[in-house]
Amino acid sequence: MIEIIDIRKTLDGQEVLKGVTLRIEKGELVAIVGRSGVGKSVLLKHMLGLYKPDSGSIVIEGLDIVRFCTRELCKVRERFGVVFQGGALFDSMSIFDNVAFPLRERLRLNEQVVRQKVEEVLEDVGLLGHEHKFPAELSGGMRKRAALARALVTEPSIVLFDEPTTGLDPITLNSIHRLIESTHKKYNFTGVIVSHDVPEVFSIVDKVAMLDMGRVVEFGTPEEITKSRHPLVRAFITGSPYGLQETQS
Numbered sequence: 178m179i180e181i182i183d184i185r186k187t188l189d190g191q192e193v194l195k196g197v198t199l200r201i202e203k204g205e206l207v208a209i210v211g212r213s214g215v216g217k218s219v220l221l222k223h224m225l226g227l228y229k230p231d232s233g234s235i236v237i238e239g240l241d242i243v244r245f246c247t248r249e250l251c252k253v254r255e256r257f258g259v260v261f262q263g264g265a266l267f268d269s270m271s272i273f274d275n276v277a278f279p280l281r282e283r284l285r286l287n288e289q290v291v292r293q294k295v296e297e298v299l300e301d302v303g304l305l306g307h308e309h310k311f312p313a314e315l316s317g318g319m320r321k322r323a324a325l326a327r328a329l330v331t332e333p334s335i336v337l338f339d340e341p342t343t344g345l346d347p348i349t350l351n352s353i354h355r356l357i358e359s360t361h362k363k364y365n366f367t368g369v370i371v372s373h374d375v376p377e378v379f380s381i382v383d384k385v386a387m388l389d390m391g392r393v394v395e396f397g398t399p400e401e402i403t404k405s406r407h408p409l410v411r412a413f414i415t416g417s418p419y420g421l422q423e424t425q426s
């Protein structure tokens with residue numbers, strides 16, 4: 178479904194990805210974890226075709242996108258919903274119009290269908306009744322819900338989340354995780370979540386990939402990752418800076 182095979186990418190003279198291989202099955206929810214600056218966002222951008230790897234291949238639902246032209250990439254991107262850090266809502270639009278945006282601009286659906294779809298997804302994320310508010314009037318958690326609604330409204334087969342819970346208090350963080358879990362069940366998308374919330378995110382995902390030193394250093398179920406003997410994984414999940422320094426020197 179999503180197959181990343183030995184991709185390498187140098188940005189600004191620094192080799193950020195040094196042979197990343199990752200296979201995500203259809204319908205799976207996978208977390209990508211790792212320290213800041215290891216290339217998690219860069220990896221997500223490769224899946225979207227926003228970056229091209231220097232070598233290696235990226236297969237999205239059977240399509241090798243590496244040699245695709247802009248027009249072909251735009252077509253592939255229609256399969257994706259994205260929830261980026263910060264939510265990226267349009268401040269000048271109501272929640273309803275924000276969520277309706279891809280349906281009106283991209284799919285050009287008639288207003289009756291738009292209304293029906295927007296109301297359904299707003300209900301799924303618990304925002305029905307708030308659709309006339311503007312982003313500035315919402316709490317941080319509600320803005321994340323609105324961003325999720327906008328990503329889901331086109332019923333994408335793949336949803337990418339880049340740190341969807343950054344800046345939230347623990348209770349709101351938990352409610353957003355539960356929401357990702359419930360919408361994943363209902364919409365059946367293949368999901369990739371870049372997350373700092375370890376171990377919290379482990380309770381909602383099928384698999385975890387830990388990225389470090391330009392590679393996937395461990396990949397497995399949350400239970401397998403929790404039991405991993407790999408020193409970088411141990412150091413990361415116990416929050417110990419010493420293990421990291423030892424293995425790097």
Ligand SMILES: Nc1ncnc2c1ncn2[C@@H]1O[C@H](COP(=O)(O)OP(=O)(O)O)[C@@H](O)[C@H]1O
Binds near residue numbers: 220
């Ligand atoms: N467009 C870019 N140009 C140059 N360097 C970049 C660019 N995007 C990311 N990088 C570098 O790549 C590394 C990985 O970045 P990123 O994927 O954003 O990390 P994170 O794992 O925190 O998401 C960082 O060192 C960052 O400075």
Ligand SMILES: [Mg+2]
Binds near residue numbers: 217218219339
């Ligand atoms: Mg990032």
